[in-house]
Amino acid sequence: MELRDIEIFLTLAEELHFGRTAERLRVSQARVSQSIKQQERRIGGALFERTSRSVRLTPLGERLRDRLRTGYGEIMSGIDEAAAAARGQAGTLTVGTMATQYQAIAAVLDLFRQRHPQCELRLREILPTDPLGALRAGRVDIGLLWLPIREPDLVVGPVLHTEKLVLAVACDHRLAGRDSVEMEDLGDYPVAFPDGPIPDYVWEAHTPAVTPAGRPIRRGLGVATLEEAFRATASGSVISPIGSDAAATRRRGDITFLPITDGPTLRYAPVWRSDAETPLVRAFVQAAADAQKTT
Template sequence: METRELRYFVAVAEELHFGRAAERLGIAQPPLSRAIRALERRLGSPLLERTTRAVALTEAGSVLLTEGRTALDAVDAAERRTRRTAHTGPGVVLVAKAGASQELLTKLLAAYAAEPDAVAVDVELCGPGEQERLLRDGRADVGLLHRPFDSTAGFDTEDLHTEGQSLFLPAGHPLSTRTELRMADIEALPDLPLPRWPAADGTYPDGPGPQVRDTAQLRQLVALGRTAAVLPDSARVDLHDDVTAVALVDAPPVTTLLAWPPQSRSRAVADLVRVAARA
């Protein structure tokens, strides 16, 4: 099966509309229809149920959509990592969530830079949930993730640090004088609705809280008295006096870890992991 065919199929399967899919692919609709037909003929079974009014996935089509996406990501990864190796020489791209684990990341980078044959580390910051995609399609080589928020399925991992979580409140809020809180306490926070994070497709769920993209933005909104945030304890390190943190004793613990695609156990990534595990 050729990459082109897969891209065509995935486009149609996602749009469920030949015209729109063709537009997205930058080709005309007839060759797209033909390509899908040819693919179905070669696989020996229909992938889509078409009427003139609607297109739907068959069972087999649904499998090909899932598997095809990961296959396309793998092909993209091969191309991207090759290009990077060729042009910028050896080097790793590390991806982390903007504003998270600042301190740990700083230490890690410093410790790795001191290694005998350290290579350049390009740090890429992104929104929550985007890291897995970057690791999968080759835009990044290693990621700083947080369990249980990020999925580590399909990656090799090394746990670095586990910690509890705290509630971050505007200074002066009634709850900010408490020494500890429970999850049940924040259920009842009508004045401070919890923020809404974007889903994988970039859309925001409905709800009363403000929309946020990263931790820096969130911190600002907390300081402005617009929301409260549940974050790992380590976020306390760069608190100003406009935000107060109170320990949440029954919040699930958060583990910070390194994750990387299992086949790309390059020398550089291995060194990085070894240094991180030691610290």
């Protein structure tokens, strides 16, 4: 039985009138009659009792109606959901990353593009000193942010990337000649701090307020961007812990990068607004999860 024939049968079972059924389905009355006759021949019994004044379901027709109605509803719901998902997966998705972090999730971006070629994927930079601003302002749909993120209006996805901290110091700084440093060394010098609305608990995961021995880590010059941090560091006024990925792509003659042997590991995950979760956002998160399985 074709889906259209099922639709004709169920509509006639509801309307109990060939003319109204034809009008509702925008087909001819002859098409309705032909479909019902074909179904009755296939089944081997009458589905409707017809007189010149009325149409009624037979007991066989009632049983068929009850069985088909639920299944037909599920089929149409599935088709509607698929169509809605297809419409949602066309458009634009804007992903925000810090500095060059987009390179670390290249596999995720590639998989998403392969699955959703009709979607335009845009990349924008998020300031580390204001990681939540672009999300809440709607400038990005998803932000790749370091954790933790504990905000009631934001949803956090799976961890996609990790990196270690390194310490940026001026080439003539007294630490520059060392092979590595420890977090305890941060208590001896002013440290660049974020001049922006980053939550304190987020920055604490990057640069804690005290050393492992409990000594305070002094705040030096406030910086709003990574470039400002580099300029302040090169001048010798501060030292600056930064992610190893940013250090690898920003080699400079006036700055030395030193491994921090006991430094924290930065964990990055996709974050989005709970009230702005779209099929495209869900598709990106699914691509992220699937890409992780293959690496």
